Amino acid sequence: MKYGFGSFENLKELNANNDVINFGDYGGMDLRTGRRPGPEPLTQKYPNLSPYAVFANNPVLMTDLDGRDIVFVNGFSPHDNNSQFNGGSLDWWRKTKYWNSENKNFTTNVENYFNDHKTFYLSASQDYGSKAADRQRSGYETALAMVESGQIKLSADNPITVVMHSQGNAYGAGYMQGVLHAGKERGLDVKVNGVMLSVHQPDDINTDNIKNRSIQFTYSNDNSIYVKPMGKIKDVADANPNNIANGKSGLSAHGATIDKNEAFEAIKNTDKQKDIYTKKK
Known part of the structure; x- marks a missing residue:
């Protein structure tokens, strides 16, 4: 067996x-x-x-969860389709080059805030013209597959957090919905958290069931040459969208949501005010 x-x-x-x-x-x-x-x-x-x-x-009173409950979903990256990053080194690239390239402590700060230090690194990278609905469906199917395979362990008192950027927002939204669906099928009231950064194609993302579980942040002057136009996601808590990216010359507002501490600080401040997220105990 x-x-x-x-x-x-x-x-x-x-x-x-x-x-x-x-x-x-x-x-x-x-x-x-x-x-x-x-x-x-x-x-x-x-x-x-x-x-x-x-x-x-004390196996009667205690439970031991596997801890891999934070999922980082990056947006478009040509490196995801580059053979030199296949295998185990692809996760390394996503973590060190995509999420922590400028802000070396980004993922660590997220893990500390949610009290969970084991993570997955997924990618929504498809192509410049990909549709949000397709990426959202892919994220949904990935979540179901990961639950079925045992990579994600569902528990009523163990929250799953999805941090998504750019094109990854549609994928991440679908992933959250897939986790919720899998929990419902198993009779579990699963908790999910959504951290939505530099949202691409916001009007095309279905936020059913996750709008009260998510906070989004997009700098008001965001205008990425790769994924535009940018905007707000309706019905999702908005963490200071009027903040203007500045500082390092050439740093785009699109990338600043993961490259500057201010973006995640705004997310945390919004959470303190609205008490949206459920953290791991």
């Missing part, structure tokens, strides 16, 4: 009797001993517990 307890994968290479299960980034557990084959990655947060303990030695 490939999958066992909690829909996690059994590790036959460690034990032929399927007594060892894989928790993804969180190592796994040997069902015979109730211990991990490797140390808990967050052991520094729990100095009173053994780094090899599972569920704090």
Whole structure:
């Protein structure tokens, strides 16, 4: 049997009797001993517990989520279709060159705010003339597939956060809706958060079910040569759209939403006022 307890994968290479299960980034557990084959990655947060303990030695009362609950969706990038970035290095490129090229701490600041430090890096990159509806449908289907495969673990008390930029907003909106749909099918009241940055084709994005779960930020002078026109998403909380990008010469307003701290600070201030997001406990 490939999958066992909690829909996690059994590790036959460690034990032929399927007594060892894989928790993804969180190592796994040997069902015979109730211990991990490797140390808990967050052991520094729990100095009173053994780094090899599972569920704090109390599997009846405790749950151990896999933690990969923040999804960054980038917009158009020719590198996503470049063979030299295929494989594992593609995730590295998206994280270090797309999301953290100017603001080196962007993804870290997001993770700290939502109290979650394990992330996915997806791409909505298609072409200059792609339609929002097509990207939104792709995001929806990706979310369903990731839930079905076990990459995303749904829980009523474990929020999923989607941070999206440019063309990635339509994809990310669909991803959020896919997570909600998968949760509904499983009888779970799943929490999702949307951080919408430099929204492309805002009038063509369907915000059903996610408009009260999202905050958007677009600089008022945004006019990217790649994805225009820009604008606001209706019915989504607006985090200071009149702020003008300035500072480094040549820095476009379109890229400034991820390259300047002020954009995410505006998102956080709006959240404090409206109390929109659900954070990981």
